[in-house]
Amino acid sequence: MANISTLQKGFFVALTLRHGAAPLDVYVGQVQEVDEHGVRITLVDWLIGAASGWDFFAPWSTIESALVGTPDHTLPFGDDAGKWQKQVEEVRAAERGVPVPA
Numbered sequence: 001m002a003n004i005s006t007l008q009k010g011f012f013v014a015l016t017l018r019h020g021a022a023p024l025d026v027y028v029g030q031v032q033e034v035d036e037h038g039v040r041i042t043l044v045d046w047l048i049g050a051a052s053g054w055d056f057f058a059p060w061s062t063i064e065s066a067l068v069g070t071p072d073h074t075l076p077f078g079d080d081a082g083k084w085q086k087q088v089e090e091v092r093a094a095e096r097g098v099p100v101p102a
Contacts, residue, residue, distance in 0.1 A: 012069035021062035
């Protein structure tokens with residue numbers, strides 16, 4: 001199990017999940033709850049650039065890595081999280097031999 005103090009309520013995260021654990025491999029949102037079972041985030045609505053969508057729960061067993069934005073970071077998290085999501089999708093598609101649209 002991950003160290004749950006690494007993720008705290010209010011942090012922004014881009015969670016990379018084990019392929020096949022959910023429809024997407026990366027979910028971006030703001031942490032709402034962290035416990036021994038996993039992490040719950042409010043998903044970012046990319047059209048408005050804010051965490052205002054549905055909540056998403058990821059069990060620890062499905063999380064492979066996370067890009068984490070804390071209050072100590074001053075850069076816009078959404079820009080980097082979007083790039084992170086795109087890069088993971090491209091790498092995973094290449095691993096499966098699926099062409100990635102340009």
